[in-house]
Amino acid sequence: METILITGGTGLVGKALTKMLVSKGYNVIILTRALPVNKTQNNIQFSLWDINKQAIDIFALQKADYIIHLAGAGVVDKRWTDAYKKEIADSRVNSSKLLIHALQNNSNKIKAIISASAIGWYGPDKLPAVPFTESDKPDTGFLGDTCKLWEQSIEPATSLGIRVVKYRLGIVLSNKGGALVEFKKPLRFGIAGILGSGKQIISWVHIDDLCRLFIYAIENENIEGSYNAVAPEPVTNKKLMITVAKTIKGNFYIPMHVPGFILKLLLGEKSIEVLKSTTVSSKKITQTGFIFNYPEIENAITDLVN
Numbered sequence: 001m002e003t004i005l006i007t008g009g010t011g012l013v014g015k016a017l018t019k020m021l022v023s024k025g026y027n028v029i030i031l032t033r034a035l036p037v038n039k040t041q042n043n044i045q046f047s048l049w050d051i052n053k054q055a056i057d058i059f060a061l062q063k064a065d066y067i068i069h070l071a072g073a074g075v076v077d078k079r080w081t082d083a084y085k086k087e088i089a090d091s092r093v094n095s096s097k098l099l100i101h102a103l104q105n106n107s108n109k110i111k112a113i114i115s116a117s118a119i120g121w122y123g124p125d126k127l128p129a130v131p132f133t134e135s136d137k138p139d140t141g142f143l144g145d146t147c148k149l150w151e152q153s154i155e156p157a158t159s160l161g162i163r164v165v166k167y168r169l170g171i172v173l174s175n176k177g178g179a180l181v182e183f184k185k186p187l188r189f190g191i192a193g194i195l196g197s198g199k200q201i202i203s204w205v206h207i208d209d210l211c212r213l214f215i216y217a218i219e220n221e222n223i224e225g226s227y228n229a230v231a232p233e234p235v236t237n238k239k240l241m242i243t244v245a246k247t248i249k250g251n252f253y254i255p256m257h258v259p260g261f262i263l264k265l266l267l268g269e270k271s272i273e274v275l276k277s278t279t280v281s282s283k284k285i286t287q288t289g290f291i292f293n294y295p296e297i298e299n300a301i302t303d304l305v306n
Helices: 010-023 056-064 082-105 142-160 179-189 208-219 237-249 259-277 297-305
Strands: 003-007 027-032 046-051 067-068 111-120 162-169 171-173 191-195 204-206 225-229 254-258
Touching: 003 010, 003 056, 010 027, 010 208, 027 056, 046 056, 056 082, 067 082, 067 208, 082 142, 111 142, 111 208, 142 162, 162 208, 171 179, 171 208, 171 297, 179 191, 179 237, 191 237, 191 259, 204 208, 204 297, 208 225, 237 254, 237 297
Parallel strands: 003 027, 003 067, 027 046, 067 111, 111 162, 162 225, 171 204, 191 254
Antiparallel strands: none
16 A cells, blocks of 8 residues: 655644554554654554754655645644744744755655645634635734745645645544643533633534545545635534533533633733634535535534544
8 A cells, every 4th residue: 555654643633644544554654753662563654854954764755655744833732922933833834845855855756745734824704704715815914824834835846746735724623632622621610611702603623524634635636735624514612612511411511601801811812713703615625525424513522522
């Protein structure tokens, strides 16, 4: 079977995607800054790279048929200081730069690069809200600028004859980390924490559907360019929180709004993203034939909780 080289393979999406790729018979090479004790395990190999030093294991690159590019500092991991915002942008741009330079200067058999981006590209909904599509221009805020640089940084691969796919990821729902784990924490105390007004639209995607999207882009040569990786049915923050609460607690919970000013005090500039409404369309990818297993929030949360 073919070999997939993954950057960011030890993160939330990378781990789930690696598991799914191996289950489908693919070989996986994960680029990492530090090799684990067992460098080879169950069709998975680990190879070194160092973004700061712009160094990469060329032999690993030359073994690969496809690259899935997920690397980048976590957007919600830390408070948005100027230094951390620079790290968020630089980690994405410089990792792409390293890949492009290696591909330009070494023989390889890479057929396609499937790169992560994010719906931060779009900024807040305009009123009345019309779902954002891939043809919309990037927002001029921090995340919009970052996503623009992120997508531009991998584009030079096209001049090498490599097919490039860029998935703009919505809020990823998973039991292993990310937003859903945070949403569930207040439920230990029987509280469904609704953020701000709760009216802001959340464009989300089940982790399994997201992994399937990456594999779909590998296996379908007609998939090229930018696509929104979001479920077909965005929901309000309130509906999402209540759905999680009902699924876990039945009727034994109390809805409680967390005022926006408290979120601003706790999160700083990052609170903009928590309170922002972003309605994003998935039509472009579904029109290619992709079918979401979890198109609605109820069946997605039920699957994850159970």
